[in-house]
Amino acid sequence: MTAPADPFALLIGKLNRLGPLDAADETAIRALPHRLASEPANHHLVREGARPTEVCLLLDGHACRYKTTRGGGRQIVSFHMPGDLLDLQQLMLPRADHDIVTISPARLAWFPASDIKRLQQNRPAINEALWRDTLIDASIYREWVLNVGRRDAKSRIAHMLCEFAARRQAAGLGGAERFELPMTQEQIADATGMTAVHVNRMLHALAAEGLIARDRRLVEIVDWNRMQRAADFDPAYLHAAA
Amino acid sequence: MTAPADPFALLIGKLNRLGPLDAADETAIRALPHRLASEPANHHLVREGARPTEVCLLLDGHACRYKTTRGGGRQIVSFHMPGDLLDLQQLMLPRADHDIVTISPARLAWFPASDIKRLQQNRPAINEALWRDTLIDASIYREWVLNVGRRDAKSRIAHMLCEFAARRQAAGLGGAERFELPMTQEQIADATGMTAVHVNRMLHALAAEGLIARDRRLVEIVDWNRMQRAADFDPAYLHAAA
DNA sequence: CGCCGACTTGAATTCCTTCAAGTACGGTGG
């Protein structure tokens, strides 16, 4: 993953995939003030209860959102990859209801929320693209509720892997057959509502069945058809973007 | 629950709670074409894969969204009550990725998606209120991922009850201490990722601990403080609306 | 009155967790 030279190109590319922008839209985006930042892994970008005034575009690296129970349980509710807009939600909701943290070293661009909001009001095509992005996020949350609520451990993991592969590919970050996972097995466990021990066993089971091949965090999906079936994965919920 | 006389008053009240509308906004809403409908329980309002061209406002009764696994498992991903806008998402996403069904007899108002979309473009305050509504829905989905992924059976049910009570109250539909559940224990099971049998046992356990009192589907929350603690319920994620 | 869906209860089973050791690897400092 080489670092993209231009945050605007990444953002425009992303939004264009969600809905066509015209030249004036692109000009307006390129005029956005912003600041760049590099952060190590496990660095918090947003804290629950905070009142952030900036919106974050992930340029490089990976991040996740998570919530915690009072008992200390941790649930990751989404993973994010380069090109993802993090917390569009703080445009409209004053307080963050969850944490966002990097899971690998990351480069970021921060935009003032007020400027994005101005674009929403003045540029209908941008408003529409941002709407789509938010609605797709919501669709992914629904699929995660299903995943965690109604699939068994092996399918859950398989589904998570399929989703990661499909989104990666849709975002133009590489192929879906072979990729490096940025997250630990513990983080996979927190995302799928299981324990790290059982994640480990299920990864081995998927490999033993010939669905995937693993070398450290490198994953190869050996047989997409069988894998999709085992995962109960139907990419329709990603709405051909993400 | 007496039926509201005016769908517009319900919609305007709802949006006003999300963000202040001015007189022109209200006039624009009252000019929306629409059709009223009454449906029995277990009537599908939206089918997965469909391309609906209307947006539905629930006037009276209850509904839920659900997704299914290929193996036949069913996961309810949200419950809806009078005043809720169902599937704002089809304004922007062509195909429904889940089903929506009534769980009790319901009265509905259907608005053409194109007219709502026009309001989004021309009336910034309405756009903002709809954004908030959608973002709150997304926040609720995240909480459900946490609920299903990381809480034990008793807490899950307790949390579901607390959320239902809090949303009911926020929507001005009555108190939070005592209410009638519209859903069967089977539906509670489908929402919390458990079996109906175990839902039954956990409801009895909650009653035995003096947290709730039940008479058929009538629920009284006997001790909100203890119940909130047992449920690990913090209403912040509802963002003071819903 | 009788039927059907919703609810209730018990017993056996299973999937996943918990607990407990260990191993492999990448990074750091000597």
Next chain:
DNA sequence: CCACCGTACTTGAAGGAATTCAAGTCGGCG
């Protein structure tokens, strides 16, 4: 370059929470 250290990963065995299977009971409605 190698010893050391911490984190991530791996594996086994025991325990537990929730499911499954199997019978009921209750209550509303035709």
